[in-house]
Amino acid sequence: MSKIWxxxxxxxxxxxxxxxxxCPSMTDSQYNDLAMYIATARGNAxxxxxxxxxxxxxxxxxxxxxxxxxxxxxVARQNAxxxxxxxxxxxxxxxxxxxxxxxxxxxxQFTKVAGADTCTGVAVAPAATCSVxxxxxxxxxxxxxxxxxxxxxxxxxxxxxxxxxxQGTNVLAPLSWSSTTVAAxxxxxxxxxxxxxxxxxxxxxxxxxxxVVPSLASADFTALTGTCLTVGTxxxxxxxxxxxxxxxxxxxxxxxxxxxxxxxxVPGTLTFSGTGLAQATAGNNAGGGGCTLGGAxxxxxxxxxxxxGGAAFVLRRRLPGAKVAR
Numbered sequence: 001m002s003k004i005w006x007x008x009x010x011x012x013x014x015x016x017x018x019x020x021x022x023c024p025s026m027t028d029s030q031y032n033d034l035a036m037y038i039a040t041a042r043g044n045a046x047x048x049x050x051x052x053x054x055x056x057x058x059x060x061x062x063x064x065x066x067x068x069x070x071x072x073x074x075v076a077r078q079n080a081x082x083x084x085x086x087x088x089x090x091x092x093x094x095x096x097x098x099x100x101x102x103x104x105x106x107x108x109q110f111t112k113v114a115g116a117d118t119c120t121g122v123a124v125a126p127a128a129t130c131s132v133x134x135x136x137x138x139x140x141x142x143x144x145x146x147x148x149x150x151x152x153x154x155x156x157x158x159x160x161x162x163x164x165x166x167q168g169t170n171v172l173a174p175l176s177w178s179s180t181t182v183a184a185x186x187x188x189x190x191x192x193x194x195x196x197x198x199x200x201x202x203x204x205x206x207x208x209x210x211x212v213v214p215s216l217a218s219a220d221f222t223a224l225t226g227t228c229l230t231v232g233t234x235x236x237x238x239x240x241x242x243x244x245x246x247x248x249x250x251x252x253x254x255x256x257x258x259x260x261x262x263x264x265x266v267p268g269t270l271t272f273s274g275t276g277l278a279q280a281t282a283g284n285n286a287g288g289g290g291c292t293l294g295g296a297x298x299x300x301x302x303x304x305x306x307x308x309g310g311a312a313f314v315l316r317r318r319l320p321g322a323k324v325a326r
Contacts, residue, residue, distance in 0.1 A: 059094075068134060069165050069166070073136055075170055084136075085134055090129045099121070104147050109136060119151065136164070144167045147164050176200070195243045199241050211231055214259070220247060227241050228260075251276045
């Protein structure tokens with residue numbers, strides 16, 4: 001029986017079956033069919049040597065895999081290469097393999113890659129190959145999904161099935177501010193500070209992230225400028241900037257906060273801060289020395305009283321007819 005199972009030709013099988021107790025009475029055509037069947041069952045090349053004339057060698061299908069596991073795939077990932085796998089079909093027989101179709105059962109989250117099906121409608125010669133590319137585009141999170149790719153051929157069996165599986169995840173691009181607080185030096189009311197600048201960086205991962213920047217809702221800080229206003233999408237490892245200046249309208253501590261909108265991980269609230277200083281006035285002895293004439297809310301400086309009294313004495317002595325008390 002081992003000789004029959006490992007037969008290399010129909011004639012070899014017939015010779016091994018010389019004893020009728022091993023093989024029943026068979027025609028040469030039946031020996032030919034048996035040789036082809038054994039070769040296919042064993043996964044070997046179908047035998048071309050036939051008894052009593054020529055016979056048609058059979059094709060055979062060998063798949064590179066019967067399952068394609070895509071694992072966890074980011075639903076936002078734009079890199080299609082990381083979501084694509086390929087199944088290779090080899091004609092392991094001696095006859096020409098004709099692939100009638102290569103179809104997905106569902107074809108929703110798993111789809112054939114455009115232009116990557118070299119099997120359908122193709123005659124694959126013995127020992128040659130063809131392939132089908134499959135793209136996984138998950139539409140939901142967490143729940144594993146499956147689909148099947150069925151290849152229909154003229155081999156035996158006529159259909160071969162590949163099972164695909166995968167799961168959608170949401171790995172957001174991590175965004176980060178260079179600092180979440182940017183402070184101005186103390187600034188006099190009506191003056192302008194140096195520029196206050198923060199840098200936003202997509203610090204890793206394979207994905208880009210959209211960036212939308214709102215306006216600053218504060219009268220003490222100027223309108224934002226910088227590349228983050230127009231970048232639109234921040235690629236992996238790329239950066240953009242936002243800048244403003246501090247222009248206090250009144251004295252005291254001031255802040256302005258900012259929260260961007262993004263498809264990546266939110267980097268937290270960005271805060272601009274500064275302290276406004278009151279403007280100096282003449283009544284406040286802005287010169288930093290000497291004396292003051294006083295004001296409505298405080299008495300005249302005593303030095304000024306002495307100076308004004310001395311001036312009045314001198315004038316009285318110099319005026320004609322003035323008498324000065326002795």
